[in-house]
């Protein structure tokens with residue numbers, strides 16, 4: 755792997771060529787905020803909160819999204835320049851207008867001094883980061899979600915806003931959602947996803963009677979790995 759030399763906020767560092775600037779900066783102790791980034795999936799730079807200013811030594815600089823901008827020889831990176839801070843503040847203003855009550859957003863608003871967004875509040879809770887769809891695709895591998903429509907009608911959804919036949923009820927989308935807006939709840943013997951209009955019956959352990967996981971998810975795993983029919987009849991606690 756080729757090593758490159760670059761500067762971050764005027765200090766010299768080395769990095770593996772192709773490593774994304776967000777990782778390089780964080781690995782070297784520079785704090786860069788993110789909302790739509792998760793190490794488990796490919797970055798797509800949607801929220802733009804991780805913007806940094808880069809210059810390749812020819813006098814001109816530009817603001818780029820650090821989660822998907824690769825480290826290169828001779829790059830000079832500014833993580834907190836006035837241009838960077840202006841972009842981050844604008845992003846936070848837009849997020850704060852979209853979902854003004856979510857602690858993940860209000861925390862950033864406080865930190866970036868956004869007291870009252872200039873934009874009309876939408877009272878929504880989804881920031882359209884697309885993380886749910888990316889983990890469903892890239893980690894779970896069932897492709898049950900996508901960002902649908904454009905502009906103000908854009909929405910994270912199952913196909914046609916109906917219960918997806920592909921969703922296995924694993925809950926991974928819910929665990930990564932930065933605004934906790936998918937509304938997954940285990941109630942009695944059901945797992946409900948309010949945002950996806952989906953409900954699953956939970957499989958119970960034959961010994962203790964506690965819920966293990968959605969029957970559909972366990973059957974999906976059992977078939978995928980060619981496991982015996984009774985493999986998930988007993989929970990991991992009762993198995994030992």
Ligand code: SF4
Nearest residue numbers: 890921922924925927
């Ligand atoms: S619960 Fe459904 S939509 Fe969410 S990650 Fe799992 S399979 Fe995908």
Ligand code: SF4
Nearest residue numbers: 880881883884886931
């Ligand atoms: S539901 Fe959550 S994870 Fe999915 S796009 Fe909206 S905020 Fe992001």
